[in-house]
Amino acid sequence: MSGSGEAAGIDRSEAEAAARLASVGLRRTPGRVRLLGLLMRRRRPMSPQQVHEALGPEAANRVSVYRALDAFVAKGLVHRACVDQRTGMFESADRCAQDHCHPHFTCRSCGAIRCLADVEVPLIHGLGGGYRVERQQVHLVGLCPECAAEARNDEETAR
Ligand SMILES: [Zn+2]
Ligand SMILES: [Zn+2]
Ligand SMILES: [Zn+2]
Numbered sequence: 001m002s003g004s005g006e007a008a009g010i011d012r013s014e015a016e017a018a019a020r021l022a023s024v025g026l027r028r029t030p031g032r033v034r035l036l037g038l039l040m041r042r043r044r045p046m047s048p049q050q051v052h053e054a055l056g057p058e059a060a061n062r063v064s065v066y067r068a069l070d071a072f073v074a075k076g077l078v079h080r081a082c083v084d085q086r087t088g089m090f091e092s093a094d095r096c097a098q099d100h101c102h103p104h105f106t107c108r109s110c111g112a113i114r115c116l117a118d119v120e121v122p123l124i125h126g127l128g129g130g131y132r133v134e135r136q137q138v139h140l141v142g143l144c145p146e147c148a149a150e151a152r153n154d155e156e157t158a159r
């Protein structure tokens with residue numbers, strides 16, 4: 001029955017995505033609903049390439065995916081997550097505040113990117129004049145729990 005559970009999850013996220021598109025005045029094309037629904041379900045930053053692959057054979061071409069992501073970012077439905085210098089990563093903004101995103105963690109060993117949606121980070125103060133901060137993003141780098149445990153094992157066996 002896991003298949004029908006997944007289908008229900010897709011229906012729910014796509015209904016929510018359609019409502020969010022309507023709330024910012026974007027047209028609810030099937031492609032956009034699927035794209036935003038996917039980002040809301042995955043709950044992690046995805047590159048346009050990963051988005052395109054996850055949408056599967058029915059996906060719009062890569063250019064339309066980029067264009068839709070840009071439109072979502074402009075309307076604040078999706079944020080660019082500063083977690084990878086080479087690839088732009090996008091994620092649904094529904095777990096972010098107006099002035100700050102939840103923090104992210106990148107594992108330097110396996111490359112996993114985790115959303116730390118339950119971690120509270122204070123807003124930075126004392127930046128001084130002249131800057132116009134639009135959103136705070138915090139990015140942590142290190143070892144994920146799995147890689148840290150592996151590293152610990154290696155250290156113990158080497159001893
Ligand atoms: Zn965000
Ligand atoms: Zn790792
Ligand atoms: Zn995230």
